[in-house]
Amino acid sequence: MSIISTEQLGHSFNDKWLFKELHFGLQKGDRVALVGINGTGKSTLLKLLAELFPPQQGKIVKEKGIRIGYLPQDPDFTGLNTINDFIFSNDNEQQQLIKEYEEIVDKEIIDEKKLADIMDRMTALDAWEYENDIKTILNRLSISNFDQKIDSLSGGQKKRLSLAKLLIDEADVYILDEPTNHLDIETIEWLEKLLTTGQKTVLVVSHDRYFLDNICTEIRELDKGKLFSYKGNYGYFLEKKAEREYSDILSAEKARNLLRTELEWMRRQPKARGTKSKSRIDSFYELEEKSKGPRSQDKVQLSVKVSRQGNKILELENISKSFKNKTVINDFSYVFKKGDRIGLTGKNGTGKSTFLNLITLALPQDNGVISVGETTKYGYYKQGGLEFSEGERVLDVVKNIADYIQMANGDTLTASQLLTLFLFPPEKQFGLVTKLSGGERKRLQLMRVLMANPNFLILDEPSNDLDIDTLNVLEDFLLNFPGILILVSHDRYLIDKLTDQLFIFDGTGTVSIYNGNYADFKFEQEEKLKEEKLAEKKLKANPINKTIETTKKKLSFKEVKEYEDLEVGIAKLETDIANKTIELNNTIDHATLSNISKEVEMLQKELDKKSERWLELAEFI
Template sequence: MESYQHAGVSILSTERLGHNYHDKWLFKNLHIGLHRGDRIALVGANGAGKSSLLRILAGELNPTEGSVVRERGVRIGYLSQNPGFESLNSINDFIYSADNQQQSLIRKYEELVSLPDAEPRKLAELSDQISALDAWEYEHNIKGILSRLQITDFAQEISKLSGGQRKRLALAKLLIDEPDVYILDEPTNHLDIETIEWLEKLLTTGRKTVLLVTHDRYFLDTVCTEIRELNLGKMTTYAGRYSYYLEKRAEQEEEAAATLKRDRNLLRKELEWMRRQPQARGTKSKARIDAYHALEEKTKGLATDGDLQLAIKMSRQGSKILELENISKQFGAHRPIHDFSYVFKKGDRIGLAGRNGTGKSTFLNLVTGSITPDQGKITLGETTVLGYYQQGGLDIQDNERVIDIVKNVAEHINMANGEMLTASQLLTQFLFPPEKQFGFASKLSGGERKRLQLMRILMQNPNFLILDEPANDLDIDTLNILEDFLVNFPGILLLVSHDRYLLDRLTDQLFVFDGHGKITLYNGNYADYKLEHEEEQKAITSNSQKVTPALLETDARRKLSYKERREHDLLGEEIPVLEQRVSEKTNALNNTNDHLALADIAAEIEQLNQQLDTKMERWMELGEYI
């Protein structure tokens, strides 16, 4: 471990911070300091107190003891794992703050433009006010962030949003507000890979101050330049990126193991000495007895928490596994899968790639039989046993104990080495001690629930594992153990994950979804695919550009012609109209039960969105030279 000292005064710090949860101290006497420009990742096992610490620093939770000190006027933006929106009704209410003059004017302008009989005089007045505040670029940035995070219907009610949509909405608001300190709890959850890479660039541009918790190791290594580990209530600082932290922690673990071995040998000798002495304590050396008890406590403290065991028996797999023959699936005018065929073979390790909404979950639902294809045929082999790990997690009742959830699957479980374990023994191997086993499952942390869900799936001895975002809510250590198991899993693996590290390590083929029905088979992992795709895009750009005097102008000298400036202004008027039409058609879609009308409206929405994307792209392109 390296100590790391910052120059200057902390803009956010703690004094003798301590917090107690369920009669257990998560941490005590904790001292933390954040300086401008710090980009820090907080790591530690599930239950170590990472999320509680972020909430305390953000002012969302009062600590049991100690205090948080903030520089006067410092603005903190906090993204929680499960954002709440209090009494706010629409996305507009949340995004545009009434106390932010620029945002307030932009909202008024957007609402006025959406009216069919908007008064030109009022529009001109608002336009002048926005220009006076130099807020047009600000409005452009807001729309860019919202569009990137797939937020387009600003009139939509927040109560009707999914968990993923809520998380993206909360992230959008935080990025729009540009706080002095970004405190982010699992910011990559519910984002597709392209958006994660965009977020990486945004957080590393400028001198932003960032404190985050994430399981995404590529994201962590790209964004953060310092790691702070919360373990057994203590904080250790590593002045370097995640890869440096791993090296140093490995060295520490080797040293700790050697120390533990020496101490246990000494403890054994001291124990023999204690046993040889007479029962009368007065005849013994009090100092030596005290030293014995101190050593005993020390070796307890160095004992490891145990390793997660993932060695459950796999069902025998026959020659016929799963066959997809010309399958298609359509929802209204949207067709995510069209005429796709594939015969799964032994050893297949396939990742599903594509932006959110391109059909990956639909594909998994087809494979598992949750839905049926509109066309084509799916044939499951007689010996194929599917194990489906879904994002939704376990459906847990308030009065249900952990051990009951396991016993509902089986009382005894066959292991890969031929042993047979009871449900309680298996739970212990999965790091659920007896007090957890007989406690209520509703009190488990998010990561513990995911671990229990995975255990239940593996108990069914699957030979075809389907994992939909397995990394969410798991700490990095548990994730590493899961990866080691999956690397050696002899069955078929089908994986959906925004975790690029996971995709790179576990898959050697991709099904790439374009969102319009086409699924392309790519031989290679995600890193290979991204590199090849970037090279193709460079070649296309290079070939499409012709060397002209206009193209030789630098960006600094490039000026819009009158015609281009007029085009930009017209696009600025057309885009809100298109957005309003999309909003109206979406409302119509949600309020009709006529299946024929549904298909027509959905087709019109798709066509409008295509027009909107084209116009928005051109408007943003021209806007760079204004």
């Protein structure tokens, strides 16, 4: 039984129906990916299911009392001042207690009586584990300063804040629109585990194929107002979609053959047609529509001329950059070579965007030399998005760069022809840029970058808001791109497919060079971690037996006996501390809480003393 579903749902945008009589349902535990090209209505469908506005046709049906958690592409914080105001809901008693507790412990002078009262109330409401979960989520998403003004946050910080709130509130249904945007790879992997733990119900729009494969058990494609469902992961969806499209082509070919016969019949009919032929006339128009089949222009076509590249491309010699005493890049050198395909990786805020601004000379370095070759022509796709004036048309945005563009095969296209190749039909070309969807604006931005015929291409998070079909075409283009490629992306699939070298930013200023893609790097890191854990395990297992054996040779009988007694005593103290800690967590009475805390403190002191003596004896092994 569906916990949320639609009945004959229909909605239009800019006088165009996105879908009509759409049936869509989610059952408890479903993890569904919604895919489709930009502009088909994916984000609109998510907003309708989250009941942000009513549909123009049909209705949304929900199970009584169900809580919907919605993550938009661009969060709105109107009416909110600080992070604190947003994170802790006024109508959630547990959250308000946690907020009070955090405010008290952050003060220089703590009101012990008030603290004790809050602690008692938190224990009564079982809020301690919840507080720990909240802290884990906020730390993972790099949110620490609760007093920070929301207006001062970047777009990426706002998206992470919105995601944190969604996860803290523990909804029954998670509706997520591009949740991996602005997250680093480690955080995405953590989010994958979180969403697949328990029987969570998830509906997600995402371009990240690894994320979809790891999260979803079903793919639903929204295509020309119709919904197609595929049980399985994204790889299975691609296979079945290809089969469906091939079937559609065959059906369209059959329809075209039949249409020729019906067209002759239509031409022979008198203008005043009788009622007897009405059904056949209706069938003719249905057949005409069916004969059109899948349209080839529904695929972006990337093919632009690449400027000639000389021997000297870009040389970096001992470059450094700091901000407010924090070193972002320290003494880094590299000489770019023809065919370089480099991925930049590292957590958010470690200096990747700063590095790009340095090499494109948009930002001066503090030390070192940056030397750009005379023939090097940058194409920089920035994360910030498309810049345009209010009231500007789509065609104007392109003509501001050039009226004519030379393609790889030597053909020269007009701005309008190029827009058509990028899936902007004439009606959209003369429309306002403000009416484009987020993904369509990104596609237009990509087109403007490629129009300059660059030979040094820099893509900073190109997959954000682009549909997967466009990404597939972009991948094919980049695989054959003869110039230099620098790619910043949290999309592990994209990094793996397009790069063969990594610049790894650790946040301390060190930039390490790794030969291989992200999958190679991740595998090596995991193998190294396994080896470290194995070595640690052996160290814990072997020294005890080995020590006793060798101690007997070097220590007196009395010292050996003391050594053995210490081991037994240490184990008992550790067990006592663990039991007291459990008792502490289950105690409500404040006086008892204080007594147990003192006992734990005394036991810990005794443990430290015995452990220190044990280490002294162990040195003689």
